[in-house]
Amino acid sequence: MPGSEPEPMRRFDAAQGPRIVGPQDGKTVDLGPCGARFLIWGEESGGGFSLVEHPIPPHHLAAPLHRHTREDEYSYVIAGRLGAQLGSDVVHANPGDLVFKPRGQWHTFWNAGDEVCRILEIISPGGFEHFFDEFAAGLISAPEQRARYGSELDLDSIAGLCRRHGLIYPATAG
DSSP, rough: OOTTTOOOOOOOGGOOOOOOOOOOOOOOEEOOOOOOOEOOOGGGHHHHHHEEEEEETTTTSSSOEEESSSSSSEEEEESSOOOETTTTTTEEEEOOOOEOOOOOOOOEEOOSSSEEEEEEEEEETTTTTTHHHHHHHHHHHHHHHHHHHHHEETTTTTHHHHHHTTTOOOTTOO
């Protein structure tokens, strides 16, 4: 019905029948330096986790250094080569590798190769995926991000990361 509110998300369970999320399914948004495709929202997992696919263009920094106070993140590489800074350590991951980014640790990640890097990002507990959705829609600012989502950004890290790793960050390119 026009003008009616969408049905709120709820936990997915077997009573709803089988569920398959295909390669073209799930809401997609453009975050600027990378994309996001929402496969499982926190509400659908009972809050336990969310699952987001991030395609990252070649040699692009996906985010400034940042940290989460509430969530752990796990990045599973499905294509390409992922670079990541975890605290003061720099690592590289290939298809089949899983990179763990624990809550409270400063981190960032980028495409360290010449082809699109695709990662599945498991966020636990779920909920932070809504930041990506709100950010893409222009509905959230950095102070709101810290207050509502318990995360901090180090915007001053962008230039050094790009210089050190030969990266592009579209928000500052041009």
